[in-house]
Amino acid sequence: MIIGSEIIFRENLPSTNTYASQILSNKNLKEGTVIYTNYQSAGRGYAGNGWESEDGKNLLFSVLLFPTVVIPADQFIISMAISLGITDFLERHVSVCSVKWPNDIYVNSDKIAGILIENNIMGNVLENSVAGIGLNVNQIKFLSNAPNPVSLKILTGKEYELKDTLTQVASALDKRYKQVLSEKSEQLREEYTAKLYRLNQWAGFRDKEGVFTGRIISVSENGRLQVETKSGSRNEYSFKEVEFII
Ligand code: BTN
Numbered sequence: 001m002i003i004g005s006e007i008i009f010r011e012n013l014p015s016t017n018t019y020a021s022q023i024l025s026n027k028n029l030k031e032g033t034v035i036y037t038n039y040q041s042a043g044r045g046y047a048g049n050g051w052e053s054e055d056g057k058n059l060l061f062s063v064l065l066f067p068t069v070v071i072p073a074d075q076f077i078i079s080m081a082i083s084l085g086i087t088d089f090l091e092r093h094v095s096v097c098s099v100k101w102p103n104d105i106y107v108n109s110d111k112i113a114g115i116l117i118e119n120n121i122m123g124n125v126l127e128n129s130v131a132g133i134g135l136n137v138n139q140i141k142f143l144s145n146a147p148n149p150v151s152l153k154i155l156t157g158k159e160y161e162l163k164d165t166l167t168q169v170a171s172a173l174d175k176r177y178k179q180v181l182s183e184k185s186e187q188l189r190e191e192y193t194a195k196l197y198r199l200n201q202w203a204g205f206r207d208k209e210g211v212f213t214g215r216i217i218s219v220s221e222n223g224r225l226q227v228e229t230k231s232g233s234r235n236e237y238s239f240k241e242v243e244f245i246i
Helices: 016-023 076-090 152-156 162-181 185-194
Strands: 007-013 034-040 059-065 097-100 104-107 110-122 125-135 203-207 210-219 225-229 234-237
Touching: 007 016, 016 034, 016 059, 016 110, 016 125, 034 162, 059 162, 076 097, 076 104, 076 110, 076 125, 076 162, 076 185, 125 162, 162 185, 185 210
Parallel strands: 007 034
Antiparallel strands: 034 059, 059 125, 097 104, 104 110, 110 125, 203 210, 210 225, 225 234
8 A cells, every 4th residue: 555554644734735745855754645634724725725624524635646657748647546536435425426627526516525736846757746635524514605515424414434534535546546656547547537527518618718618528648628619629728728617
C-alpha cells in the first residue's frame, strides 16, 4: 500500500494542502502519506475559492505523491486517477456518480467532493504532487454560496465513521495510483472519460465567444475537454476556458 501507509492527523489546520506543501521538504516523508484534519480555517478550492466544511463532519485530507514516472505534459493523469479513486469508493454507497471535468465529483447534479491538485515540476518529471480532497460525508446543512453541495448523509440518511471512511477512500485511491505508476494511462483515460458528467449529452456551455449548446465527446491525453457543438465544430478547452451551465 502506498496511499494511506502513513496517516498524519491534526485537529485543525489552515489547509491540509498548504500544510502538506510546507512539510514536503522533510526528506523522511513517505510517498502516499495522508494528512487529514477535522477543520480547516482557510480551506482552499480551485480558482481561489474557499472550501466549506463543518468541524468534524467531513473528510478533509491531502495525499503526498512523488509521481516521477509522469512527465509534465501528462500531469492530468493524476487528476484522472484521484477522481476515479473517489468515484470507486462512492459507488459502494450511492448508485450514480460522475466527474464534472476536470475533477468535481458529482452525484446526479450535485457536488459531493472537490479535488485540488498542486504539482511541482522538476526538469522533465513531476517531482511531487499534493492531492487535496474534500469529501462531504456527514454535513447536512451548507452555508456558503456553493450552488449544489450534497453529502453522503444527505443521500443515504446514514452517519459515517470518519476514520474508517478515510481508510476506505485511501485504499480506493491507492489502487488507482498504482495504475499511474504502472503506466496504465490509456485505461485510466478511458474509464475517466466514461464517467464524465454530461458525456454525449447536449447541454449548455459558455466559452469566450458566449453561450452555446454542445456535447462532451472526450478528454485529450493532456486533459483538455473535447466538445462538439450543434453546428458541428469540435472545440478543445483547457481548464477555465469553458464553463458548464448547470
Ligand atoms: C474545489 O474547489 O472543488 C476543490 C476543493 C478542494 C478542497 C480540499 S479539502 C482538503 C484540501 N485542503 C484544501 O485546502 N483544499 C483541499
